[in-house]
Amino acid sequence: MNIIEIIERKRDGKELTCEELAFFVRAYTEDEIPDYQAAAFLMAFYLRGASWKETFYLTESMVKSGQLMDLSSLPGLKIDKHSTGGVGDKLSLTALPLAAAAGLPIAKMSGRGLGHTGGTLDKLESVPGMNIALTESEMIKQVGEIGLCINGQTKELVPADGKLYALRDVTATISSVPLIAASIMSKKIASGTDKILLDITVGNGAFMGTLAQGVELAQLMVQIGQNFGRETKAIVTNMDQPLGNAIGNYLELREAFSCLEGNGPEDLRQLTLHFAARMVQMAGNSKSMSEIIPELTQLIENGQALKRLHLMLEKQGGQIDSLDQKDYLEDVEQILVLAEKDGFVKTIETKSLGLFVVSLNGGRMTKDAPIDHAVGLELQVKKGMYVQRGQPLLRVYCRKNQREWVEERKYILQKHFVLNALEERSEDLILKEIGFEEVQG
Numbered sequence: 197m198n199i200i201e202i203i204e205r206k207r208d209g210k211e212l213t214c215e216e217l218a219f220f221v222r223a224y225t226e227d228e229i230p231d232y233q234a235a236a237f238l239m240a241f242y243l244r245g246a247s248w249k250e251t252f253y254l255t256e257s258m259v260k261s262g263q264l265m266d267l268s269s270l271p272g273l274k275i276d277k278h279s280t281g282g283v284g285d286k287l288s289l290t291a292l293p294l295a296a297a298a299g300l301p302i303a304k305m306s307g308r309g310l311g312h313t314g315g316t317l318d319k320l321e322s323v324p325g326m327n328i329a330l331t332e333s334e335m336i337k338q339v340g341e342i343g344l345c346i347n348g349q350t351k352e353l354v355p356a357d358g359k360l361y362a363l364r365d366v367t368a369t370i371s372s373v374p375l376i377a378a379s380i381m382s383k384k385i386a387s388g389t390d391k392i393l394l395d396i397t398v399g400n401g402a403f404m405g406t407l408a409q410g411v412e413l414a415q416l417m418v419q420i421g422q423n424f425g426r427e428t429k430a431i432v433t434n435m436d437q438p439l440g441n442a443i444g445n446y447l448e449l450r451e452a453f454s455c456l457e458g459n460g461p462e463d464l465r466q467l468t469l470h471f472a473a474r475m476v477q478m479a480g481n482s483k484s485m486s487e488i489i490p491e492l493t494q495l496i497e498n499g500q501a502l503k504r505l506h507l508m509l510e511k512q513g514g515q516i517d518s519l520d521q522k523d524y525l526e527d528v529e530q531i532l533v534l535a536e537k538d539g540f541v542k543t544i545e546t547k548s549l550g551l552f553v554v555s556l557n558g559g560r561m562t563k564d565a566p567i568d569h570a571v572g573l574e575l576q577v578k579k580g581m582y583v584q585r586g587q588p589l590l591r592v593y594c595r596k597n598q599r600e601w602v603e604e605r606k607y608i609l610q611k612h613f614v615l616n617a618l619e620e621r622s623e624d625l626i627l628k629e630i631g632f633e634e635v636q637g
């Protein structure tokens with residue numbers, strides 16, 4: 197088979213065959229196709245889109261590029277939750293310990309932050325000593341013992357995605373519905389989970405800008421999961437502002453602790469309870485959401501959910517005693533960004549805030565760049581709130597040597613908050629649900 201002909205066919209809008217897609221994935225994974233041809237292929241795919249069959253075959257070939265994880269030795273149904281990515285999205289750190297405290301075995305493979313979006317692994321690594329490179333058997337053993345493990349993706353699992361994702365990130369081909377669907381679903385299928393709950397984020401901090409795109413992506417991913425025989429459901433959530441207030445690895449972990457201690461922020465608490473409750477239902481509990489949510493609230497109130505997160509961190513080598521905020525933030529400067537006028541917060545430029553954290557070294561622009569876990573941002577306002585001139589909009593956490601650089605950019609940060617004289621209608625956090633009986637949206 198000839199890669200140039202395959203690129204040409206896709207460029208000209210022809211439907212690729214299962215064999216052509218399998219050839220591309222195998223040959224690129226095995227370094228037989230150079231990056232420049234793979235980049236041309238991806239761009240053709242991005243611009244032309246893909247049929248259902250092409251997306252399914254691409255996913256299937258990616259699954260076959262590596263080994264499959266076998267979770268069958270763990271008793272009970274294994275349910276995974278996965279987000280398409282966002283800013284301030286620390287939901288895996290809150291909803292999964294809560295679901296584990298409710299008795300669900302959770303074996304989760306997470307990713308690192310890329311571009312403007314954060315990644316659960318980076319947040320976990322803000323705990324000194326934390327090991328997110330457990331072997332498959334270590335991971336299974338830990339889930340057997342404490343019911344919860346969040347780990348990095350092993351090298352053997354979907355190696356095709358590791359290469360393709362890194363290439364997409366630097367060729368402006370991330371935000372493609374079929375490519376995102378194949379990337380995420382291949383990893384979920386290979387990770388051996390029985391059921392999958394997807395968080396499809398939509399808005400100016402997500403890869404999908406509009407609700408219509410988000411719903412299209414959600415339906416496609418649900419269909420792929422079902423075709424592999426894995427029950428898959430999706431919740432489309434609002435990412436038109438960061439989730440919670442904290443953006444940045446340590447700050448987000450601290451906020452996750454706070455949520456599991458029973459405190460705010462309200463949006464994080466609401467989604468934490470909602471996602472965990474949906475997972476409990478997917479595990480076979482036939483109670484309604486209004487019955488399950490109070491039970492889960494109780495697991496937060498009595499400290500069980502937080503205990504589960506602590507147990508996991510400690511079990512994976514994390515030294516949680518060293519997370520005392522005074523020590524952690526000792527060398528960190530805090531700078532407030534103030535409102536330049538009165539008004540209601542109409543827009544928060546979420547992606548730009550995510551990129552600002554990256555430029556403070558809180559995220560990475562290239563796959564293996566080292567990051568600074570302590571830097572970040574903390575929103576002082578959310579959309580719809582009324583602020584007066586001089587009131588804080590944002591708190592920046594940066595290193596001493598970044599102070600001047602941040603001070604010079606305060607006016608840019610100010611502009612990321614658009615203020616309006618008119619009060620805005622409040623927006624829903626959950627925009628749509630796909631696959632559930634009592635559906636929202």
Ligand code: URA
Nearest residue numbers: 280281375376379380
């Ligand atoms: N997360 C992934 O794992 N893949 C994508 O393509 C986008 C988000």
